[in-house]
Amino acid sequence: MDPERPFRLLEYGPTCAMFELDAQVHVEDLSAHLRTAVDAGTLTDVEDMVPAARTLMVLTRTPATRTAVVGVAETWSPSDEVAATGAEHRIEVVYDGPDIDEVRRLTGMDRDEIISIHSDAEYRVAFMGFAPGFGYLTGLPEVLHLPRRKDPRTRVPPRSVAIAGEYSAVYPRVSPGGWNLIGRSLQPMWRDDSEQPNVLAPGDLVRFLPVESSDRRDAQ
Amino acid sequence: MSTMPTTMEVVHPGPIATFQDLGRHGVMGLGIPVSGALDERSHRLANRLVGNPETHPTVEATLGGLAVRFSGPVVVAVTGADVDVFVGDRQEAINCVLRVPRGTTLRLGAPRSGLRSYVAVSGLFSLPTLFDSSSTDLLSGLGPEPLQAGDRIDLRRPDPGAVNPAAISFAPVSVPTSHVICLVHPGPRRDWLTQSAWETLVSQEFCVSPRSNRIGVRLEGPTLERRRHEELRSEGLITGAIQVPGDGRPVVFMHDHPTTGGYPVIGLVRAEDLHLMGQLAPGDTVAFRPA
Numbered sequence: 001m002d003p004e005r006p007f008r009l010l011e012y013g014p015t016c017a018m019f020e021l022d023a024q025v026h027v028e029d030l031s032a033h034l035r036t037a038v039d040a041g042t043l044t045d046v047e048d049m050v051p052a053a054r055t056l057m058v059l060t061r062t063p064a065t066r067t068a069v070v071g072v073a074e075t076w077s078p079s080d081e082v083a084a085t086g087a088e089h090r091i092e093v094v095y096d097g098p099d100i101d102e103v104r105r106l107t108g109m110d111r112d113e114i115i116s117i118h119s120d121a122e123y124r125v126a127f128m129g130f131a132p133g134f135g136y137l138t139g140l141p142e143v144l145h146l147p148r149r150k151d152p153r154t155r156v157p158p159r160s161v162a163i164a165g166e167y168s169a170v171y172p173r174v175s176p177g178g179w180n181l182i183g184r185s186l187q188p189m190w191r192d193d194s195e196q197p198n199v200l201a202p203g204d205l206v207r208f209l210p211v212e213s214s215d216r217r218d219a220q
Numbered sequence: 221m222s223t224m225p226t227t228m229e230v231v232h233p234g235p236i237a238t239f240q241d242l243g244r245h246g247v248m249g250l251g252i253p254v255s256g257a258l259d260e261r262s263h264r265l266a267n268r269l270v271g272n273p274e275t276h277p278t279v280e281a282t283l284g285g286l287a288v289r290f291s292g293p294v295v296v297a298v299t300g301a302d303v304d305v306f307v308g309d310r311q312e313a314i315n316c317v318l319r320v321p322r323g324t325t326l327r328l329g330a331p332r333s334g335l336r337s338y339v340a341v342s343g344l345f346s347l348p349t350l351f352d353s354s355s356t357d358l359l360s361g362l363g364p365e366p367l368q369a370g371d372r373i374d375l376r377r378p379d380p381g382a383v384n385p386a387a388i389s390f391a392p393v394s395v396p397t398s399h400v401i402c403l404v405h406p407g408p409r410r411d412w413l414t415q416s417a418w419e420t421l422v423s424q425e426f427c428v429s430p431r432s433n434r435i436g437v438r439l440e441g442p443t444l445e446r447r448r449h450e451e452l453r454s455e456g457l458i459t460g461a462i463q464v465p466g467d468g469r470p471v472v473f474m475h476d477h478p479t480t481g482g483y484p485v486i487g488l489v490r491a492e493d494l495h496l497m498g499q500l501a502p503g504d505t506v507a508f509r510p511a
Contacts, residue, residue: 010408013488016458018408048246050456052480055408057456059248128251129454129480132360173361197350198250 006078009070010055017058017069024126024138024166026078027051031202032085033076034058034069043068051127051202053136086125086203091170093119093161094213097181099149103163106146115210117141118182123168123206133172133190133198137206140168152178159185161208172198186211225374226292228341231325233367234285238356238434239277239347240338247351248479254459255355255363256475258434258498259336262300265393266340269297269317269386271378277347277354279339279367283501284328286339286367292322294375295342301334301499302395315391334396334499346374358434359476396499402489403511404462409452409484413464417444421462421487422510426470430502434476436463437497439506443468444486454480460489460497462508472497 007030010018021027031051037043045061046069060066095115103114123137140163148164153176156162160171162179171177172190189199200206230237240263243256257263257280264274279286284303298305298314305312306327312318314337320326328337347354347364356363410418426439444464457463457480461473465483472489473481474497489497490511500506 011406011410012408012458012485013405013460013490015491016488018456020408048248050248050479052455053453055453055455057458059458128249129478130251132250132252132362134251195350198252202249 005074006076007073012057014063015060015066017060017066017073019056019058019073021054021056022078023080024053025080025082027054027056028082028124028126028203029079030056030073030076032082034072035085037072043072050129052129053127082124086201086205088205088207089200090207090209092186092211093183093208094186095161095183095210096213097161097183099180100182103144103146103180103182107143109143114144114182117144118163118168119208119210123208125200125202125204125206126167127202128198128200131171131173131175133200134169135189135200135202135204135206137168138166140166144168146180148178149180152176156181157184158190159188161185224291225346225376226290226294226343227372227374228288228290228345230367230369230371230373231287231289232285232369234281234287234328235283237279237281237286237367238358239345239364239367240280240355241277241353242275243355243475244351244353248456251479252351252362253357253359253476253479255353255357257338257355258474259300259338259495260498261495262336263338263340265315265391266297266299266338269299269315269391270295270340270342271386272340272342272344276340277345281328281337281339282335284330284337286337287325287327288339289323289325290320290341290375294320296320296326297340298326298328298337299340299391299393300337300396301331303331303337304329313390314395315393317386317389331501332395333398333501335501336499341375343375343378346376357476359478396496398501398504399506400493400496400500400504401507401509402493402496404487404489404508405511407462407485407487408455410486412446412448412452412484413486414445414447417446417464417486420444421470422508425505425507428500428502428504428506429469432500432502434474436471436473436477437500439470439472444470446484448484452482452484454482457481457485458488460491460494461485462487462489474498
């Protein structure tokens with residue numbers, strides 16, 4: 001890390017500013033800082049921002065904008081408290097995923113404990129990737145930090161609620177996947193016929209509400 | 221004047237043909253790839269020749285073989301790969317303004333050089349859009365399905381006020397070649413590879429693997445050695461990123477690339493040269509030089 005700056009700037013061509021940071025929370029904090037400048041009109045010609053686990057990639061339309069983005073980043077001082085900026089979602093979950101027994105075995109907890117720990121936590125969409133609309137949710141309690149499955153599934157059903165490493169997620173669409181499936185959401189995370197098909201966006205807050213499978217909406 | 225729309229019927233799609241435009245921009249942060257025409261220069265030219273805005277979708281036909289016919293007279297242009305073009309039995313040429321009578325089949329041969337042809341038709345294909353684009357993204361499965369024999373796609377007639385037909389009937393552009401030189405910028409993880417890896421990348425020649433597609437051009441030839449072997453956390457990718465996976469054989473990510481990846485990116489093909497990468501066929505060669 002550059003002693004003068006709270007980030008490392010990586011080379012990625014003339015119009016992309018690639019920031020490397022120390023912690024996930026700093027990625028989110030710097031994203032919010034730059035977003036504020038974009039919304040205020042201080043930064044124009046920013047095309048896209050792609051946060052990840054330790055990096056923030058900012059795509060711009062001109063080399064001058066890239067320079068301006070780095071300049072705004074230099075006015076940022078890291079904070080471990082990220083202000084909530086996004087929408088809030090309450091997602092109803094039936095905790096009957098095919099890996100719930102494996103999670104019980106790995107954690108030594110019973111199903112009710114797993115449900116209450118997973119659904120008591122408050123999550124934030126730290127970043128998206130892997131597939132359209134797939135959000136990496138931070139805030140998963142450490143007792144549920146588990147490795148990915150050794151044999152990834154070739155087909156994970158949409159709306160599967162999953163955990164792996166320090167993250168939780170809801171699979172938006174059918175895809176392959178190696179995360180531990182603990183339940184299923186009653187709400188879709190991807191609306192195929194919508195102009196805005198993704199439900200989640202980076203910075204959003206998520207809470208899971210446990211419901212029993214006898215819920216009549218489950219039949220849909 | 222008839223109110224029936226003109227339709228394009230797919231007689232034969234060839235090995236793979238998809239609709240492409242300039243792609244979805246500004247949504248990689250939602251996990252959505254850019255997609256769009258791999259040889260954007262040819263896509264834009266085809267639209268200009270028929271008087272369309274450059275943003276209209278064209279048909280991107282890979283390895284030629286496409287055959288289509290229309291329920292009414294249309295103006296078309298075929299650009300990109302060096303292919304024979306037939307309107308009915310009559311041989312025509314690429315990079316020309318072509319008038320295709322009603323019911324007559326437009327057919328592409330196999331490329332002599334290059335890989336992808338762009339077929340623009342005057343008017344606008346009636347296709348669903350997602351984030352202002354009708355591009356087919358073969359990684360994510362977004363956008364229309366690839367073309368299949370029997371498909372019928374309506375064409376919205378061009379708004380007469382918006383038509384800006386080309387003042388020329390032939391565009392004198394060079395055809396793709398089987399060896400190209402692309403300029404590269406250093407990438408974010410150049411220091412995760414050995415010093416000699418970068419020197420190899422910008423001095424040796426690489427051969428295009430048949431496993432290449434719209435997601436990436438896979439390269440055979442010299443392997444690039446890693447200096448750091450720990451696991452890299454996934455990070456943002458951009459089109460043209462040269463990623464080095466475990467086997468040391470570089471992959472140049474093209475428009476349907478995933479938005480993030482966990483192998484080190486050693487370099488970046490400059491944006492101005494991406495259309496050259498988009499025309500490389502299996503067995504073609506590429507050399508990289510520092511930008």
